[in-house]
Amino acid sequence: MAQRENKLRKAIVMLIVLIVLVPCAFMLYDSTIVSGEKKVEFYYMTGDGVMKPVKKEIRGENTEDILVTTLRTLKNDTVAEGMIPSVPAEVEFLSVGLVNDNAIIDVSNGYHRLKNTEEVICRSSIVWTLTSLDFVEGVVLTVEGQPLRNNNGQEIGPMDRSNVVIEPEISAETTEYAILTLYFANMDGTDLVTEERVIEVNANQTSEKTILEQLIAGPEELDVQRTVPVETKLRDVTTTNDGICYVNLSQDFVSKHSGGEMAEKLTIYSIVNSLCELDHIDKVQFLIEGKKVDQFKGTLELKTPFAAISSLKGLETE
Structure with a gap:
């Protein structure tokens, strides 16, 4: 009798554990897994000094995988005729993560050697490209683990498209x-x-x-x-x-x-x-x-x- 009660008690405990953990497992799965392909707008400079998007499809198993593949494509993929790569050779992507819908990108120290215009092109290209993904709201750039700062030494923090001036009457x-x-x-x-x-x-x-x-x-x-x-x-x-x-x-x-x-x-x-x-x-x-x-x-x-x-x-x- 005691053995039967012990087995019943264990069964109830296991049932409670399953009831608690199974929904959590699904929640974790939904927050990290992204279905197969994502359409990404890759932003490159053209020879006449304007930045334009090129749509490409990226495949990945989860958000981090898609972010890594997107950055690798932005840096290394062949660009269309008349367009210029926006991430210079001296800039390497060291790590990538996603925190509170912000993509956290750490780049190499070569980023600080870029000229002003090169830096703006590179930064804007990264931000606009990554925010074309539906799970990225903003981008935080760090250089060798240190926060990116403006010319006056202030941390720039999360960047998105909110500071892009769009005239509503222009289609x-x-x-x-x-x-x-x-x-x-x-x-x-x-x-x-x-x-x-x-x-x-x-x-x-x-x-x-x-x-x-x-x-x-x-x-x-x-x-x-x-x-x-x-x-x-x-x-x-x-x-x-x-x-x-x-x-x-x-x-x-x-x-x-x-x-x-x-x-x-x-x-x-x-x-x-x-x-x-x-x-x-x-x-x-x-x-x-x-x-x-x-x-x-x-x-x-x-x-x-x-x-x-x-x-x-x-x-x-x-």
Whole structure:
């Protein structure tokens, strides 16, 4: 009798264990296993300086396997004609993981040797490619185990597509990706700093207009300051064959500006330097409501075109 009760007790215990563990096993399975193939958008640069996606199918047994295969394909797979690999040879993927829907990617120290534009292309390509997977919300990059930081030493943290400027009136069929180098004021208001930005733009819109719209919209980084009054309206922008870009702005550009020698220089040269990043622009001529004006706010003369400068420090008053 005692043996029978003991066997019954063990059977009940085993049944309870099965009731508890079987659902947990299914939950674990669902969180780590991904069915066969995933369609991934791989982002590469084209020869004309825009970033475009190429759709490919990736096969893997689970999320980590798919992430590893995706990164390996992004780095090593043959790209289509006219496209440029976005992950340089000196950048190696050391480890990959998934935490709270964020892909955690550790790369080799060669990442820090990339030039500014190379780094932006590489980082953007990785982020946009991985976030095309339905189980990845964001991407965290580390370099040899150390957090990725911006130019001011702040940790960048999770990255996704939320900082990509998309104009709602532009349809998907007419958009491309472009990398812009924009100039804003540093926090001290003593000089210009660059902000590399990858945006989705209208393929039929000029780069000049896109740059000016981004400058008016203001910086995305927290440690820089806007230079152009937000009320400013772009009337027109045209670049002539001799490399002079004519920027026609509304009166708000002048009337809404705070004034002051340094503030004027920061505003003017943020526009000039940003536009002169384009190969076909050498100088910028400002127009206010379609007309040349003698002065901006009492310090800088606007009668003649401006060329880009390397720094505001030491710049003499015009």
